[in-house]
Amino acid sequence: xxxxxxxxxxxxxxxxxxxxxxxxxxxxxxxxxxxxxxxxxxxxxxxxxxxxxxxxxxxxxxxxxxxxxxxxxxxxxxxxxxxxxxxxxxxxxxxxxxxxxxxxxxxxxxxxxxxxxxxxxxxxxxxxxxxxxxxxxxxxxxxxxxxxxxxxxxxxxxxxxxxxxxxxxxxxxxxxxxxxxxxxxxxxxxxxxxxxxxxxxxxxxxxxxxxxxxxxxxxxxxxxxxxxxxxxxxxxxxxxxxxxxxxxxxxxxxxxxxxxxxxxxxxxxxxxxxxxxxxxxxxxxxxxxxxxxxxxxxxxxxxxxxxxxxxxxxxxxxxxxxxxxxxxxxxxxxxxxxxxxxxxxxxxxxxxxxxxxxxxxxxxxxxxxxxxxxxxxxxxxxxxxxxxxxxxxxxxxxxxxxxxxxxxx
Numbered sequence: 001x002x003x004x005x006x007x008x009x010x011x012x013x014x015x016x017x018x019x020x021x022x023x024x025x026x027x028x029x030x031x032x033x034x035x036x037x038x039x040x041x042x043x044x045x046x047x048x049x050x051x052x053x054x055x056x057x058x059x060x061x062x063x064x065x066x067x068x069x070x071x072x073x074x075x076x077x078x079x080x081x082x083x084x085x086x087x088x089x090x091x092x093x094x095x096x097x098x099x100x101x102x103x104x105x106x107x108x109x110x111x112x113x114x115x116x117x118x119x120x121x122x123x124x125x126x127x128x129x130x131x132x133x134x135x136x137x138x139x140x141x142x143x144x145x146x147x148x149x150x151x152x153x154x155x156x157x158x159x160x161x162x163x164x165x166x167x168x169x170x171x172x173x174x175x176x177x178x179x180x181x182x183x184x185x186x187x188x189x190x191x192x193x194x195x196x197x198x199x200x201x202x203x204x205x206x207x208x209x210x211x212x213x214x215x216x217x218x219x220x221x222x223x224x225x226x227x228x229x230x231x232x233x234x235x236x237x238x239x240x241x242x243x244x245x246x247x248x249x250x251x252x253x254x255x256x257x258x259x260x261x262x263x264x265x266x267x268x269x270x271x272x273x274x275x276x277x278x279x280x281x282x283x284x285x286x287x288x289x290x291x292x293x294x295x296x297x298x299x300x301x302x303x304x305x306x307x308x309x310x311x312x313x314x315x316x317x318x319x320x321x322x323x324x325x326x327x328x329x330x331x332x333x334x335x336x337x338x339x340x341x342x343x344x345x346x347x348x349x350x351x352x353x354x355x356x357x358x359x360x361x362x363x364x365x366x367x368x369x370x371x372x373x374x375x376x377x378x379x380x381x382x383x384x385x386x387x388x389x390x391x392x393x394x395x396x397x398x399x400x401x402x403x404x405x406x407x408x409x
Contacts (some may be wrong), residue, residue: 156312
């Protein structure tokens, strides 16, 4: 029996890259100074942070001063939604988000609803995509913020970010106001959660056209517990954490120097690998799906395959609960997920799949595979073998007809 370990939960988190770890170590051992200190150790740490900020700004094509370091993607999303809304509420209190945003966006919106903001949640289609026409119909004169994720964490659906940006900027042109004035006037700002997208999609701020963007180091083979929030310098934003004045007063607290250095290194490596790795994983993911459908009956793919992250495969298996299958795979050293890792203890069905219109029976039978840099064909072959054997055993114990379970041809 093959005793390999196969990690297929890279949408939840990625292992740290060994080169990233190497650049971090000096700031965990020798160069441990507080960057706010004026002595040599402090100056070394301060310089490392600013060098990292410069590297990141070059990659995403913004100014260094527009980068804010946070404790992760969740805090960055919270700061974007709560911070921008509260700082601009005099211009309006209407916000639009998609119904399948990460919980760090949706729960922040719930907080704002208690502060008398009005939130519109855009529906998605069966492929997990928002419709631009729906957004157009929701826009109002008092809309101050739109937040649409670049790619979904559960089904990998890639949203039409550029088209949304063009529409929002077009509003300012119709009002005879240029885009620079839009940022300080009463036109919707555009935030994008790009945590899942960075490894596989371009994040040039100028090209995708967002006003604010979130990146998580843990999704790009960097250290857990570090995030990046880009915010256009012309946008007003209120801090969530106060007390020290770090990060231009927008995020107080002693910066985690080693993790910031690691994050910059991880982002640089991710950008270098992006195109080739996307191509490799697309082929490997498609091979994975082909083998699954060849050897296992009663399979449905959740979400469309066209506008989808190359490493994502979310399926439902007729007659087999996702949690049961996950535990069996875990026993065979194959590690995957049944939904968003941040809410894995939630017994409620996936709100993403619910909002995509999937029946509850499909949702409870769903399982998510997230391929990564270390995934190879042998891993996939082993996984398909174990999947097939496990599903056949489960179905043999509790046989159920497959004809009421619509599957892809």
